[in-house]
C-alpha cells in the first residue's frame with residue numbers, strides 16, 4: 452500500500468529521488484530498443500512481422516488493414532458505443548478547432564512588417580498503444596488535431612491484437628477520422644518503421660503518441676538520430692492529487708486507481724495537508740483496489756507510489772511543481788486560490804467533481820501528455836504540435852531606409868561584411 456512521507460523530514464536529495472521515475476539505470480531498455488531500431492532499419496517489413504510474432508504473439512500474413520476491412524470491423528459496435536465515441540469526437544474537435552487562431556501582422560517600424568503563418572506538417576505518424584489495453588481514445592486525441600491542422604499523410608500504427616486484427620473501436624475511429632490504413636506494428640519497432648520507412652510504411656516527418664517505456668525510449672532515440680521529430684516523451688501514466696480536508700477520500704482513491712490501472716510502472720501520488728485524509732484514502736484504496744479487474748497491475752503501481760503529508764496547500768504546490776505530474780488533480784474547495792501557483796503540469800483537474808477520467812476520454816482536452824518530469828519543459832499534444840509556424844517579413848521602400856542603417860551597424864560589429872552589403876546595395880540603388 453501507499454508509503455507515507457512527511458514533507459518536513461525530506462531534504463533536497465530525498466525530494467529529488469522521490470520525484471524520479473522510470474529510470475533505466477543499467478540502460479537495459481535503451482539497449483533492447485537500439486537493437487530493435489537497427490533491425491527494422493535493415494530488414495523493414497520482415498522485421499515487423501518477426502517482432503509481431505515475438506512480442507505480440509501474432510503470426511501476421513499482412514501488415515495492415517485497409518478502409519473496407521476497417522469499415523467491416525466497425526460494424527460490430529453497438530449504437531450507444533458509436534454515440535459515446537462521437538460525443539468524445541465532437542468535444543475534442545471543438546476544443547482543438549479553437550486553437551487555430553490567426554495572428555495579426557505586426558509593423559515593427561514603419562514599412563517593416565512581420566507575421567507568422569501556419570503550415571501543416573505534411574507527413575505524420577500516429578502511435579496508438581495496444582499492449583495491455585487498446586486505446587481508441589488515443590486515436591481520437593491524435594487524429595483530430597492532425598485533421599484540423601490539415602496534415603496530408605497520416606500513418607497509423609498500433610500493435611496487432613491476438614485476432615490478427617485491430618479492435619472494432621479503433622476501426623470505428625478510423626472511419627470517423629477518414630483514415631485509409633492501420634498498420635500492425637507496436638512498440639519500438641513501430642517507431643523505427645515510421646522514422647526510417649519500410650517497404651509498406653512511409654517515413655514520416657514527426658511521430659506522435661504515448662506508449663510504454665520501449666515506445667518512449669524509441670521516440671527519444673530517433674529524435675536524436677534521425678530527421679524525424681517527436682511530439683514529446685509521453686510514457687507510463689501518472690497522477691498527483693493535492694487533497695485537503697475538503698476532499699472526498701472515495702473520489703481521491705478512485706482517481707489514484709484510475710491511473711494506476713494503466714500499468715505496473717504507472718505512478719499515483721497523494722499530497723495532502725491532512726494526515727486523516729491520507730489514512731482515509733488508504734482505507735478506500737483497500738476497498739476499491741481488490742475488486743478491479745486489473746487489480747494486480749494497479750496494485751503494483753500503487754506499491755510504487757506514495758503519499759506526502761504537507762503543512763499547507765502552498766507547500767503541496769511546491770512539491771507538485773518539483774514532481775511535474777502528467778495529471779494534477781486539485782481535490783480541494785480552495786482550488787481557485789492555488790491554480791496561479793501551478794508551474795509544471797501536463798493537464799489540471801479542478802475541484803472535487805472533476806475526475807481525471809473526463810480528460811482521458813471526452814471533456815475535449817488532449818490526453819497525450821508529458822510524463823517523467825518532462826512537464827517541466829513540454830506541453831501536451833495540441834493542434835500546434837501538428838503545424839509549423841513560419842515567419843514572414845516584408846520591407847517597403849520606406850522600411851529599408853528605416854531599418855537598413857541598424858542592420859549595417861550590427862553586421863559590421865559581427866565582422867560579416869556580406870551581410871552589411873546586402874543592405875547597403877538596396878540603400879544605394
Ligand SMILES: NC(=O)c1ccc[n+]([C@@H]2O[C@H](COP(=O)([O-])OP(=O)(O)OC[C@H]3O[C@@H](n4cnc5c(N)ncnc54)[C@H](O)[C@@H]3O)[C@@H](O)[C@H]2O)c1
Pocket residue numbers: 483506507579580581582583584586589610611636637638639640661662663664665666685686687688713714717777818819820821822
Ligand atoms: N503519457 C500519455 O499521454 C499516455 C497516454 C496513454 C497511455 N499512456 C501509457 O502508454 C502505455 C501503453 O503501454 P502498453 O504496454 O499497454 O502498450 P504499448 O502499445 O505502448 O506497447 C506495446 C508494445 O510494447 C512492446 N513490448 C512489450 N514488451 C516488450 C519487451 N519485453 N521488449 C521489447 N518490446 C516489448 C511490444 O512490441 C508491444 O507491441 C502505458 O504505460 C500507459 O500508461 C500514456
Ligand SMILES: N[C@H](CO)Cc1c[nH]c[nH+]1
Pocket residue numbers: 586588589687688689710777811818819820
Ligand atoms: N490516462 C492516459 C494518459 O496518461 C490516457 C488514457 C487513455 N485511456 C484511458 N486513459
Ligand SMILES: [Zn+2]
Pocket residue numbers: 688709710713811
Ligand atoms: Zn487514463
